[in-house]
Amino acid sequence: MKNNKKSYGIIGLGKFGTALATKLTDMGAEIMVVDKDESKVAEIRDLTENAYIASVLEKKTLSDMGFQNCDVVIVCIGEALDVSILTVMKLQSLGVKRIIAKANSEEHGEILEKLGAEIVYPEQDMAIRLANRLEIGHAMDFIELSESIDVVKFNVPSEFIYKTIQDVSIRKNFGLNIIAIENKGTVVDTIRPNYVFKENDTLYLCGNKKCITDFSVWMESRK
Numbered sequence: 001m002k003n004n005k006k007s008y009g010i011i012g013l014g015k016f017g018t019a020l021a022t023k024l025t026d027m028g029a030e031i032m033v034v035d036k037d038e039s040k041v042a043e044i045r046d047l048t049e050n051a052y053i054a055s056v057l058e059k060k061t062l063s064d065m066g067f068q069n070c071d072v073v074i075v076c077i078g079e080a081l082d083v084s085i086l087t088v089m090k091l092q093s094l095g096v097k098r099i100i101a102k103a104n105s106e107e108h109g110e111i112l113e114k115l116g117a118e119i120v121y122p123e124q125d126m127a128i129r130l131a132n133r134l135e136i137g138h139a140m141d142f143i144e145l146s147e148s149i150d151v152v153k154f155n156v157p158s159e160f161i162y163k164t165i166q167d168v169s170i171r172k173n174f175g176l177n178i179i180a181i182e183n184k185g186t187v188v189d190t191i192r193p194n195y196v197f198k199e200n201d202t203l204y205l206c207g208n209k210k211c212i213t214d215f216s217v218w219m220e221s222r223k
Helices: 015-026 038-044 059-067 083-094 106-114 120-137 168-174 208-223
Strands: 007-011 030-035 052-053 072-075 097-101 119-120 137-146 150-155 177-183 186-188 204-206
Touching: 007 015, 007 208, 015 030, 015 038, 030 038, 030 059, 038 052, 059 083, 072 083, 083 097, 083 106, 150 208, 168 177, 168 208, 204 208
Parallel strands: 007 030, 007 072, 030 052, 072 097, 097 119
Antiparallel strands: 137 150, 150 204, 177 186, 177 204
């Protein structure tokens, strides 16, 4: 794993770990994985040759596999709290620069955070995204970047088609910034005022919740 690509270590190949490994590989990243289940490791070997089976995650075992050489290690063990916590501690002692750990509860997350890991709550995060998407009726997807800033996907309103970004003035009228436009798999991330909206455009908009909600209400009113 010695090249210019960012390398990721994934510990635990449940649904979350397997989906993460697949997506990172699709994005061109180098991955290293370990799990105690031989069948799960066998399935992932199509994605990486650095796939290991280990029933016990000792510090020496992790070191021999080379997890200390990864740019980021993600601990995807949620159910066995003691194993999750001990694994984070062993990675810390190996000098791993960035550790991200899956947590199944606030208490679990607090302990991992005190050990220096970044925390993700997969089920909670997905529930929040779904709730926001349901509340913002026309949103295709929703990502909360912070308490005040969100990114949301919308299909281009029919009124925008064949008009330029400058013509519709989304920033002026709604307080939202267009950060990308996607059309049939092609993504435009350099946004210019003279871009002409086309049918099937998907807009990635960034702004606060009120502006996003106001934009969604406006779209509803145009139906």
